Amino acid sequence: DSGVTQTPKHLITATGQRVTLRCSPRSGDLSVYWYQQSLDQGLQFLIQYYNGEERAKGNILERFSAQQFPDLHSELNLSSLELGDSALYFCASSVVGANTDTQYFGPGTRLTVL
C-alpha cells in the first residue's frame, strides 16, 4: 500500500460525457502527478501540481484539466470523452517534486468509455 488513494476504482461511461477522478496523496506529500496508461501508449505523464499550483505539464489534452485543492487532494477532470480515452489513470505523490523525489503511485482508476 503506497498511501495514495484514488477513487473510483472503475468508471464506465459513454462518449461525450464528463468524469472526475479523485486522488488523495500520501500524508505530508505536497506534489501530485497524473499519468495515463493505455495499451498502445504506455504510461504517459499528464500534469504535476505542487502545493496547489501547476508545476509541470505533459501530454495533457485540452479536454482534460486538473487541480489540487488546499487540503492537497487532486482531481482530474476529463470531458467530451472519446473511445480513445479509455485507460488506466494513475495518480502519484511525492514530498516536494524535486528530481530526486520518489513518486508513490496509487492503485489507479480504470476508465472505460463506451
Add this chain to the structure above:
Amino acid sequence: LAKTTQPISMDSYEGQEVNITCSHNNIATNDYITWYQQFPSQGPRFIIQGYKTKVTNEVASLFIPADRKSSTLSLPRVSLSDTAVYYCLVGDVIIQGAQKLVFGQGTRLTINP
C-alpha cells in the same frame, strides 16, 4: 529531454541474477536515474535511484558508469514474483520543484520456474 532505451522483454529463471540495461545517451548533468517496477493493473513502484557509480538497497543494485550514458539494474536471485515491467527513467527537471518523468515502454521481465 533524455530519452531512454531498454530491451522490450527478457526471460530468466528463478534463482538467477537478472541485469537490465538502459541507455540514456543525452542525460543532463542534473538528471538522476530511477527505476520503477509495475505489476499488471497496479501503479508503478519505486525500486532504486542513483546519480553515478553504484547504489544498492535491499531489493536491487544500480550500476552507472562514469559517462552516465547507460545504467544497469541488477536483481539478485529473482523469483516468480519479480515478473513485471521495469521502467528506467531519467528525471527532467523543468523548473525547481517540478519533475516530469518520462516512462518509456519498459522491459517486460518474465521469470520462469
